[in-house]
Amino acid sequence: MVQQIRFKILGIPTPKARPRFASFGGKFTKAYKPAIERRREETWISLAAQHIPATPLAGPVKVDLQFTFAVSKSWPKWRKDAALRGWTPHTKRPDVDNLAKQVLDLLTGRWLTRDESVVRLTCTKEYGPAPSTEVVITPLTEVTSKKEYDSLQENYDEDGKTIQKLRKIPPKLRPDREIHQACNGKNQKVCGKTIKRIDN
Structure with missing residues (x-):
C-alpha cells in the first residue's frame, strides 16, 4: 500500500x-x-x-x-x-x-x-x-477482488471488528481449556490446523 x-x-x-x-466583441464571455x-x-x-x-x-x-x-x-x-x-x-x-x-x-x-x-x-x-x-x-483500503475480500474477511468477525489471529499456541496449552478461552469459543486456525471449540 x-x-x-x-x-x-x-x-x-x-x-x-x-x-x-x-x-470579447460583445458576443461571448x-x-x-x-x-x-x-x-x-x-x-x-x-x-x-x-x-x-x-x-x-x-x-x-x-x-x-x-x-x-x-x-x-x-x-x-x-x-x-x-x-x-x-x-x-x-x-x-x-x-x-x-x-x-x-x-x-x-x-x-x-x-x-x-x-x-x-x-x-x-x-x-x-x-x-x-x-x-x-x-x-x-x-484507504479498497477491495477490488474476491481474493482481497477473503484475505480481509479472515481478520474480522461478524460485527466487522478486528480479531487477533492466533499465530501459534505453545504446546503446553494444547489441547486443554485454555485454548477455548484463547479462541473465544470459536474455531481458529493455528499453524495450519483447526482447533475446535472445547466446551467446559
Whole structure:
C-alpha cells in the first residue's frame, strides 16, 4: 500500500478565488484566472514539489487539512496567548470550505488522479505561531477482488471488528481449556490446523 503523504506549506492560506469573466466583441464571455492567482498556485506547488508522488493516487483517500493563521500584532498579550492556546477559534474569513477547495484543486492531477477519490475530509482552521497549510493524505483500503475480500474477511468477525489471529499456541496449552478461552469459543486456525471449540 502507498505510504501516507504529509507536508506543510508555510505562508498565509488562501481560499479558492471566484472565476473572472471577460467579454470579447460583445458576443461571448470567457472565464479566466488572474495572473496573481496563477502565480500563487505555482508557488504553492513548487514548495510542495518534493512530496509529489511518482504516480498520482488513484484509490480512495482520506485528506486532513489544517490551516493556521497568525495572531494579529495589534492584539493585547492576553488575547494572543488565548488564541495560541486554542481558546479563541479563528472565526474570520476566509471560509474553511473555500480554503479546502483551493487545496483539493491543487492536489488533483499531481497527488490525486481525481478529486472524487477523496472520501473523507477533515478541515481545521486555527491560530498559530506562523501561518501555514498542513496536508495529510492517507490511502484507504479498497477491495477490488474476491481474493482481497477473503484475505480481509479472515481478520474480522461478524460485527466487522478486528480479531487477533492466533499465530501459534505453545504446546503446553494444547489441547486443554485454555485454548477455548484463547479462541473465544470459536474455531481458529493455528499453524495450519483447526482447533475446535472445547466446551467446559
